[in-house]
Amino acid sequence: MSPFRAPNESLGSLDAATVAALIEGMADVAVVLDTAGTVQDVYFGSDDLRTDLGADWIGQTWLTTVSLDTRPNIEALLDDVQHQPITRWRQVTHRSARGTEIPIQYRALRLKGHDGPIVAVGRNLQGMAALQQQLIDAQQALERDYWRFRQVETRYRLLFRMVSEAILIIDAPTQRVVEANPAAGQLLGEAPTRIIGRPFPEGFDTESTQAINGLLAGVRAAGRADDVRARLADELEEFLVSASLLRQENASFLLVRLSPILAESASNAPPDAKARYLRVLEDAPDGVVITDADGRILSANATFLSLAEIATEQQARGESLDRWLGRPGVDLSVLMANLRQYTTVRLFATLLRGEYGTTTDVEISAAAVRNGERPYFGFFIRDVGRRLHSEPPTSPEQTRWLDQLTERVGRVPLKELVRESTDTIERLCIEAALTLTGDNRASAAELLGLSRQSLYVKIDRYGIVADHAHAAETPTEEP
Known part of the structure; x- marks a missing residue:
């Protein structure tokens, strides 16, 4: 610091108003203290700062206006001003009315000798703190991106080598x-x-x-x-x-x-017609998967590999198709049971789960082919995610049921309404499961998580037998 060479000659005798104007011009916050550290007067450079910090400092000990962890800085500032006319800058934080912390940097000076008032001049560091926080956030984002890229590169290297x-x-x-x-x-x-x-x-x-x-x-x-x-x-x-x-x-x-x-x-190269047919299946926009009788993948085209988020067909071979279907242990069992009984399945709705967590709404059609004594199953998997974005229309029966339920509110006890609603929803779910499985009761029971006996009882209870009289009681044995 380089002080004025001759302040008395260059500045002359300044009155209190001039000194106040000088302090107000160079400070965001200015606090006038007595020798005991009690606030006698205070200046805020903006209305926002006054609102945040509050205007009731006068008469309080300056030490109580700052956060606990920065009080030692205030004590050091008041101690330094007893031995030197101007102290160095020290940073403290004030608690705002909104509960946030506002950083202020103060330096203190004593006026009119040893017994004169103390003036603490403060600079608002909120802008600098915001820039520091942005810098920290950017650095952390860079570090996260760096480690994510490192992980991707490691996976790529491992896959490339293996x-x-x-x-x-x-x-x-x-x-x-x-x-x-x-x-x-x-x-x-x-x-x-x-x-x-x-x-x-x-x-x-x-x-x-x-x-x-x-x-x-x-x-x-x-x-x-x-x-x-x-x-x-x-x-x-x-x-x-x-x-x-x-x-x-x-x-x-x-x-x-x-x-x-x-x-x-x-x-043993196939003739041209078969080669073209195989090439079409390989380049088909729908996923094509061929499995053995146990549902283990024998071959898959590029579209399925993309949906399943795997790099090569070799990674899929030998794995169960159930690994990527939305309801493990249920969907594939329902499909296989229907294939063994009817040899074909059409438009079975489910989800396909990728290796990295993405899910895709799909429809699966399948066919069973026998090669000698060994059956094979072909699955055609179509991405229907865009088509399913809109909600399906409400059936007339559902609308009628909702209208009847609304009309009965206030006339029938709530407990009875809830019981009847539960029965109706249960019946609709059973009918949907029967429709989804082609009226195969055994598959519908597995899809609903019920035993066959429980499903039969509920079908008889709700009178669904007449609508599904041709339901297959059990799937045929595996060929």
Whole structure:
């Protein structure tokens, strides 16, 4: 601090009004204290600050106007002003009328000698505190994003290393390998670290190199191209090479997959008509899943993998379809029971749960196919989430029941109304379950969480037998 060289000459003798104006001009809060620390007068630089802090400080001990944890700063400020004309800045917090804390930075000076009044000049630090809080929030958000990206990268690295298919990531402009998983290194006869940085394709015969270059050029230009066959130089084994374009910020990469073509697969290749049919199923906009008699997945198309939030078909094989359906232990059992009895199921409504927690409203149609003594089941899963956003129309029967219930309010005791309403709702649920399961009472009982005997009693009680006289008592035995 550099004081005035000659304050008496430059400032002269200032009266109290001038001193007050100077203090008011440079302070957000100014407090005049006696030697005991009692507030004699106070100034607030704004009406908002006066409202927040309150105007009843006069006559109180200044120490009581601040929060408990900052009272030592006030005590130190009053102690310092006894030994020096102007103290250093110290920060305290006042409790506002709204319950919030307002940070104020004070420094004190003594007027008219040792026995004169003490003036504490304060600066409002709310703006700075808000900026500090914004900085802290931004830093915490950055840290959360950083750790989330680290977790995503870790999952990607783990999946990339564990996947059984050979995968290469190629820089699109230079066609040099950026990443290679262990399966690719094993297939190409090199360690993955030695493949990185080398041009691709390398090590293939001339015809295969030309075919792969044409594939990559087509993917760069159009985003996709037909798979090609390739063969390593001096080797008989063939690969099926596929590629797709991957954009990341301003960079473009090619995701290349190498799949060995087994000799027996080539000899048993399906005719063109069947191959086209299989390709249509693979590229279908609806999920297509084929399971064995126990509901374990044998194959699934890309749409199902996307709905289930899994990366490769290999991850789904051998898993029960029940793992992704909305009501574990119920939906698949109902579907399988109907398939065994009727061989087809149409428009079964349920949910599909993804690996990362997302749920999708779906409708499932299914068919049972027998291959020798072993049955297989095909499931066609359609995303109907957009279609179900609107509420279904209320049936006339439901509207009539609600009107009758409203008319009886005040004429019938509440307990009797509740009992009758419960019976009506129970009947509607049973009818809905029977409709949903194609009048299969055993499946409806499982869907409702009832025993078969309980369901039969309720059906007889509500007179539903006449409407569902053709209901199947039990599902047929598994073939």
